[in-house]
Amino acid sequence: ALMNEPFISSHFTSNYFLGLGTLLTPAKYSTSFFHGGHNGTMYFDSFMQSAGVEKYFGAREYGNGADDDGVWGIWDEPFLQWMLTEVDQLPQPFMTSVFTLSSHQPYKIPAQYKDRFKEGPIEILKTVEYTDFALEKFFAEAAKKPWFKNTLFIVTADHASMHYRPEYENEQGSYRIPLFLYHPGYKFPEVDTKMVVQQIDVLPTVLDFLGISDKDQNYLGSSIFIPGDKTAVNFIDGRYLLFAKDYFLRWTPGHGEPQMFAMSDRATEHEIPADQPGTSPRRQALEKKLKATIQYFNEGMWDNKLYYPSK
Secondary structure, three states: OOOOOOHHHOOOOOOOOOOHHHHHHHHOOEEEEEEOEOOOHHHHHHHHHHOOOOEEEOHHHHOOHHHEOOOOEEOHHHHHHHHHHHHOOOOOOEEEEEEOOOOOOOOOOOHHHOOOOOOOOOOOHHHHHHHHHHHHHHHHHHOOOOOHHHOOEEEEOOOOOOOOOHHHOOOOOOOOOOEEEEOOOOOOOOOOOOOOOOHHHHHHHHHHHHOOOOOEEOOOOOOOOOOOOOOEEEEEOOEEEEEOOOEEEEEOOOOOOOEEEEOOOOOOOOOOOOOOOOOHHHHHHHHHHHHHHHHHHHHHHHOOOOOEEOO
């Protein structure tokens, strides 16, 4: 969200938008969302209805309080294994998603693993190791399922967390998250792995992968399989950040023009002067992209018009 509060809890949630559930239902996909948290947490259950997702599975549906971590909900390992038993019963083809919990504060792990996952230089590391272990067991079991060979897996994060390496202790590092696609038998087309990709690109990427088109498109995101000069814009504490493959812009409206830095200058120690030879055309193009993105988002929110006819 390019505003102070997330879209999911803002007063814009009644706006028209298209979720994966809404878009895949006409293609006969069953759709579901798994979240080990207590039902109602972060409005996920109600938001899934807005996104057209048919079934929500939370801690209530899991039904075993003995596996509750006492803070967020069900531990990742047992919840992911239970999820597989439920997925087996879903009509195919299906689209399902899971939001894991255990790598959040207060960074607890199940008591039986306290000797297996040790404390590291920062407290989050043992829970990251535990979640990695839970995912490893998930994929090992999923690989035995008949639907596994026909399934596209997408793994990403909702946000960055505590910084472990010094090179991530900056504005760029605060937004760098993993995103990978895995399919057991499909050979993906070549893509530029250096390009900037953002979470909102996941939906158009899935539709592109499945060969599903829609008459309405949100032009803030695009498929990663379509090459281009991709950028991502973020907003925090009144300032906008634009990330491109080569440059990074920082702009606080009302406080001068956008600042520009090379993407390799992670600590933003060397601002590129506006009159530096050879950078003016690129600066102008990126500034225009930044301001167009802000205008598109703001008008889309206030006028309830985030979508335009697909090209």
